[in-house]
Amino acid sequence: MFSLLLLPLFTPVVFSAEKDDSALFFQAHDLMEKRQAEKAIPIFEAVLEKYPESKIRDLALFWLGRAYLETKQTDKSREALSQLEKDFPESPLRTKLRRMIVSKEAALARAEKREAEKREREAKEAAAKAASRPKAAAKKTPPAAAKEALSEEKMPAPPRSASTRPAEGFLLVIPQVAEVKVEPAADEKRGYPGEDVEFPVVITNRGNGEDSFTLDSTFPIEFRPTFYAEGGAGETIQTTPTLQPDQSFRARLRVHLPSNMTDNQNKVFEIKVASRFDRNSFQWVRKTVVASAPLLLGEYRSDKERARPGEEVRYTIVLINNGSSEARDVRVRYAYHPSLVFLSASPQPERVESAGRAIYWNLSGINSKGNEKIEVAFKVGDETAAGQQVLNRGTYLASVGGEVPFLSPPVSVMQVASLRLEGAKEEQRVVSGDQVFFPFTLTNLGNGPDQFALKAAGAPSDRLTLYFDKNQDGLFQSGEPAITETPLLGTRENFPVLVGVKVPVGRDGERLDIRLDAQSRHDGKAIATASRALLLSLPMVAIQSQLLSRDNLPGGVISYQATVTNNGSGLARNVIVSELLPPELEFVHADPEPTEKEGKRWIWKMNDLGPQQKRTFAVSVRIRKGLPAGTTVQKQTEIFYQDLHGNRYP
Incomplete structure (x- = not known):
């Protein structure tokens, strides 16, 4: 004799009661808990037929196979297993269902064998009874025989002495029946990603003999599931101690929430408690973990959309925590554009890497629904090309969750003429x-x-x-x-x-x-x-005459000195000095001698006369005799020269 207790089994899938496939599935599941497998089968089949793409299709196949087992339809159960292995080759439910089918088939075979042995035993006992009855001497009439038979059936046989026949009776041996109860049947715990949560588990032996129970769960390895005795030394356990009927054992399941879980993300798993006396006697209880985590969002602004080289640009980063828990140890890295020159920041950065153009902050924490503002000021480089889009990049990372990249708003560099x-x-x-x-x-x-x-x-x-x-x-x-x-x-x-x-x-x-x-x-x-x-730079040549001796009587000789001076800053070339005497005078002598003589005109020629250079001429002339008194005599002096470009003066 055996007892099989069917309890829920789930894999880590989050269900929504608002979805039709989930609603149908739980309707059938509730019927299984009420041991109404016949009614659950068509509902499971409807889930598979109506929702071929359902996220709980593997669960529906698994529970349909179990329902077939409950109704002793092992062939159909194996068909459900084949479909499960085909559609979900990696699902752990395949192994579980296969073991249950093998166990059920073995149990049915044992039951059939016991039934055959029982029929054989009853046949032998009937034959032995028939052989022990005395044979009738004469054939009785049918009514008489029926009456006698009725009389023998109703009336007990007379007692036999101990010396003539053995004692008669029967011996009943009550078999052990395994049954377990696990409480609570379902509960939920919230925790911070990266930390542990604990589920209390109360295990009661509801069987009729002493038993111990194995502890297992469907939590993946990254959750680090660990069972230990409540109030114990904290040592890991996998089985309970031996429990007497109706004796309870209090255990706890410690689960570590992965640090990448997001706020309000939940995971549903199950704990399996199975009898060590009868592996087919077990109970699954549902456990839900919900992450209570920060949820950081960023807002990024700049104080201008366009800027000139040399202008200041201010950027603002606002980190908003929309999660249900504090964001701890928030780290921000801000990489700025090569054309920007860092000026200042608030709050004070942890460090600034000028060579790498990166700024770092380590914020202590941002409360739930709170925010943190960072302001950074830069100067646009003097040589930044016009039309360039200045973009700054950054990342922020809290104690949980992944690194989140972000971009600042672009600032366009205006053209500046210079x-x-x-x-x-x-x-x-x-x-x-x-x-x-x-x-x-x-x-x-x-x-x-x-x-x-x-x-x-x-x-x-x-x-x-x-x-x-x-x-x-x-x-x-x-x-x-x-x-x-x-x-x-x-x-x-x-x-x-x-x-x-x-x-x-x-x-x-x-x-x-x-x-x-x-x-x-x-x-x-x-x-x-x-x-x-x-x-x-031009030449300026001038001539001055100075009397050296004067005998202004008729026939007398007058001597004078002529000085030619270049008063300009340029070289005078081809300088010509021309002296034209009136009829009242005649040349006597000149030093130096004139270059040319044309009657009354004497001409001196000089090639060059440098700036501030002088040349002197001494000239003697005689007054013609017979001039009447009061006669005015005046000579005429002219000078000509050129500059370096050949321009003639005057």
């Missing part, structure tokens, strides 16, 4: 009419491509021309084009410019400031100017 003009600053001495070229270099200092308008000033416009210095040698070459603007220049790109100047006529020492102006096409306010000073 330029620089460079050229030699020293003065250059020039002569009127010279054609000179001054090299300048324009550099685009803006953070984006730009084009620049060019204009020269400081002299009449018809004497100024701008050229592109192709070979960048600072010298004008034939074929180099005249320009009024640059091509499109990239950031930090240089452009060589030649300013050509036809030096106008001016005075010696006169200063000309030749200026080159450049203006950005992108932003007209971005202007740069460079200049080069020209100093006119």
Whole structure:
């Protein structure tokens, strides 16, 4: 004789009573608990037929197989097992159902054998009784025989003496029946991921003999399920001590919640308590663990969407804990863009890695439904390219849960126009009419491509021309084009410019400031100017006469000295001094001798006369006789010269 107690079995699947498949399944399951397997079978079959994609299909197949066993339909139970093995080859329910089928088939075979032995025994006993009765001498009539038989059946046989027959009677041996009760049948515990929770388990021996019970659970290994005796030394146990009928044993199941469980995530598992006397006598009880964890969400803001190089940008990170428990040991890593320069942060970071461009915070905790705000200030680098999208990346990680990456809002870098003009600053001495070229270099200092308008000033416009210095040698070459603007220049790109100047006529020492102006096409306010000073270096030749002796009587000789001086800063070339005497005078002598003599005109020629250089001539003339008194006599002196460029003076 045996007793089989059917109790619920579940795998770690979360059910919802609102779903039709779950509702049908529990309806059939409740019938199994009431030992109404015949009524449960069509409901389990309906779950499998109507919901072929159900998440509890493996459970439905398992319990359908059990229901078939309860109704002694082992062949159909094996069909359910085959379908379970086909659809769920990794399910642990396959092994459980297979063992139950084998056990049931063995039990049915034993029962059939006992029934056959019982029928054989009863047949032998009937034959023995028939042989022990005395044979009748004569054949009785049917009524008489029936009456006699009835009389013998109703009336006890007369007692036999002990000396003539053995004692009669029977012996009954009450078999042990195993039964167990586990409480509570179902309960739920909440815990923080990464920590332990404990379930109390009360096991009562409801069988009619002493028994002990094995403890097992469907908790996966990552939950580290451990049984131990309540009030004991905490040692792990797998079986209860031997219990007398109606004796109870209090145990506890310790379960470790994996740290990756999310807030309000629940897992449903079962504990199996089985009799060691009869393995087919067991009970499953349901246990549910619910994670009470933090749930961090982030909000990310910047104080501007567009920024110029050199401007300050502030970023805000708000971490919100929407979970049911405190977020402990929150660590934040913020990696900022290479074009940003870190200025400050609040709260104070744990550390700042400038080389790695990363900032770290270690926040002590964020309460449930609370938040933590982090503010970081940066400066946009001066050379950050226009149009660049500045993105900062980061991660945050609490004591439970995985690392969560995030991105800050993008900030677009605006184009800023800037330029620089460079050229030699020293003065250059020039002569009127010279054609000179001054090299300048324009550099685009803006953070984006730009084009620049060019204009020269400081002299009449018809004497100024701008050229592109192709070979960048600072010298004008034939074929180099005249320009009024640059091509499109990239950031930090240089452009060589030649300013050509036809030096106008001016005075010696006169200063000309030749200026080159450049203006950005992108932003007209971005202007740069460079200049080069020209100093006119011209000759200024003058002549002075001084009387050395004077005899102004008719026939007398007058001597004078003529000094030619270059008072200018430039070289005087081809200097010519011309003395024309009036008729009243005639030349006597000159030192040096004139270069040329043309009647009354004496001419002296000099090749060069440097700045501040002088030349002296001594001349003697005679007054013609017979001049009337009161006659006015005046000689005429002229001077001619050229500069280095061949310009003639006066």
